[in-house]
Amino acid sequence: MSDIRTQALACRDAATAIAALDNTARRLLLLDMAQAIDSQTDTILAANEKDMAQAAAKGVQGAMLDRLRLDAGRVATIANAVREVADLPDPVGQVTRRDQLPNGLAIERVRIPLGVITMIYEARPNVTADAAALCLKAGNAVILRGGSEALHSNTAIAAALHVALQKHGIPAAAVTLVEDLRRETMVELLQLADIIDLAIPRGGEGLIRFVTEHARVPVIKHYKGVCHLYVDKAADLTLALDLLIDGKTSRPGVCNALETLLVHRDVAAEFLPKAAAALRQRGVELRGDERSREQVPDMAVASEDDYAAEFLDLILAIRVVDSADDAIAHIRRYGSDHTEVIATTDQGTADAFVHALRSAVVMVNASSRFSDGGELGLGSEIGISTTRLHAYGPMGAESLTIERFVVRGDGQVRHPQSRA
Amino acid sequence: MSDIRTQALACRDAATAIAALDNTARRLLLLDMAQAIDSQTDTILAANEKDMAQAAAKGVQGAMLDRLRLDAGRVATIANAVREVADLPDPVGQVTRRDQLPNGLAIERVRIPLGVITMIYEARPNVTADAAALCLKAGNAVILRGGSEALHSNTAIAAALHVALQKHGIPAAAVTLVEDLRRETMVELLQLADIIDLAIPRGGEGLIRFVTEHARVPVIKHYKGVCHLYVDKAADLTLALDLLIDGKTSRPGVCNALETLLVHRDVAAEFLPKAAAALRQRGVELRGDERSREQVPDMAVASEDDYAAEFLDLILAIRVVDSADDAIAHIRRYGSDHTEVIATTDQGTADAFVHALRSAVVMVNASSRFSDGGELGLGSEIGISTTRLHAYGPMGAESLTIERFVVRGDGQVRHPQSRA
Known part of the structure; x- marks a missing residue:
């Protein structure tokens, strides 16, 4: 089995552990993640310095370089964003509709997590924490595939998140950071349709087109905003x-x-x-x-x-x-x-x-x-969709869930002649 | 431009015409479609005889052959199913959520049609009418790609639907039946991601896997029910x-x-x-x-x-x-x-x-x-999804719509220094 498939399967197992947590437990987990980010600020900054040095050596400059840069203030902002997600309303478990049919069946539509979400993104290291927090808040596990230019920073942030997962007895695979950044590995990841429920690419139009062309898992994205x-x-x-x-x-x-x-x-x-x-x-x-x-x-x-x-x-x-x-x-x-x-x-x-x-x-x-999840009252935003399917426009934590059916009866059969 | 792309573009234009209809107009359109099916029963049955003869010549028999067979009673059932869809509650236009933000912005989430839906299906000719009716009820246009064994029957049913579209001044392309049934044409259809908003395959696991592997448009499906x-x-x-x-x-x-x-x-x-x-x-x-x-x-x-x-x-x-x-x-x-x-x-x-x-x-x-759209109160069913995205479980007309944002203000800007 390929490494990426093994990692994805471990993430799927961890998704079951995340889905079993109630909102109180998920909130405490996220608060501990924020705390771990704060307490590992020095390690994260040291890792970021490596990324910055490599980027500078490659001739990256200006806005691109600035997006990659972390300082103590920016790390604190990342931790606080995780705290904000922790305190969002619980996106799962709500009964969105209730019906009672003439045959006595009681039908509920209930929000449940999607399962395993993969985020494909570029330079900004804050996405590592933001995306992990939103996915976990909605009861999902996440596979993060960031850009090579931010690998050290992303690894350090993920390591902080893992400290909190360990404290709560959740497998670290619930937040899986892909360290093998070859394109063919990303393609393999995007084709694991039996494991991954959703891919969300964030970045330039080129990255998003690449993801859309190679994915066999569902993709929600927007190419551009004109x-x-x-x-x-x-x-x-x-x-x-x-x-x-x-x-x-x-x-x-x-x-x-x-x-x-x-x-x-x-x-x-x-x-x-x-x-x-x-x-x-x-x-x-x-x-x-x-x-x-x-x-x-x-x-x-x-x-x-x-x-x-x-x-x-x-x-x-x-x-x-x-x-x-x-x-x-x-x-x-x-x-x-x-x-x-x-x-x-x-x-x-x-x-x-x-x-x-x-x-x-x-x-x-x-x-x-x-036109932004925060401004429109969704809390934090995982992305903006123009896919016109599942979610359309700014996507918050609720867009990382789906309604399913729960039906309660007292022995209803569809064909009465079926009775023994 | 390829033929299938030209057809799909015409369908997308027709989608705008369908989306502009209110529920009363969509209902009357569907009732006229049912009427047209009824009045063209003889033509439909004659076409079905051709399909049956070809299938028998190919050695098709038993349940497969029975699925293909139409008689006057079955045609009447098809027409009546369209009438039932006509009378379903309007799935579009509802305001699903309303918020008023502290800055005065009034935010509505409103259901709108998806746009262009393509159905890929096998033997049963009734799907031609069922799928067209549900897609139109939800304000969408549809591209139907049925199986070769039912091509004559599907063409005759689509012709009846076109009579009703013409009567209402809607382009026939709103219900486009693909007559070029080569696999490579289906693949091309499934890759028209700039035109088609959703593909729904219905049939055996082989067909569904083929669609999923080749599609670049979003696909909602289930492989099997264990x-x-x-x-x-x-x-x-x-x-x-x-x-x-x-x-x-x-x-x-x-x-x-x-x-x-x-x-x-x-x-x-x-x-x-x-x-x-x-x-x-x-x-x-x-x-x-x-x-x-x-x-x-x-x-x-x-x-x-x-x-x-x-x-x-x-x-x-x-x-x-x-x-x-x-x-x-x-x-x-x-x-x-x-x-x-x-x-x-x-x-x-x-x-x-x-x-x-x-x-x-x-x-x-x-x-x-x-576990069926009709039994669970969704009205008619377009399919069952295990995609865990957009819809999960039985899908009715509402699953052929999506919520978007409508925001009303009185001049709110995000950065006050932006004022002239």
């Missing part, structure tokens, strides 16, 4: 400008940042020059169609590719549209099903926009930047 | 015998039939001889372990394979166990996560059995044969 703001003719333009600035500039490198602005032709002359000035003042490069360039002549010409792009940068594509229907058609064509925003004071237009678009999150008069 | 009845030491043995006979003999060829009987050692001597007599009287072949053969000496010896088998036939594997925990361990090892039954009067044992097992359906003192 989020739109449509400024309707009935928009409050001051409000619309706030949403635009927040959506584009408050954190341009994340998936819920705005990438495209659509403006109704009736308000383009009033809105676009103001918007362009405010955005440029904040360093945003603008790329527009012909009609938006009529309002802001020194704007670059937007290409077809610009409208499909997730810039992850201070760049905005702009188009003037003739109607809300045109905005909807544009979003259907270029969108990524992630998050769309309409700014309008017309309730009918807002409802039509919401109904016509099937993106995971649709905002009316609110910033796309709220 | 359903267990555990007769506890505290069981009402008369009740247990009823469940056993119903589970094993009322329809042995279906996935919710019992395949294995586990009996607590304390009641084996009393229960097994009676059970063996009752089952043999109904033509059931028994295969047991050593301890069950002590009670019923002329029973065949069960192999390891027998305990993992879905016999789909009048054969039952039997084992005597030392405890409920042993029964749980046996089911964990050999089970298929489909449906398990405990017969016991001990509430604590029942609860422990339910909690320890994570099968999709767990029955206490009720027959495994109730």
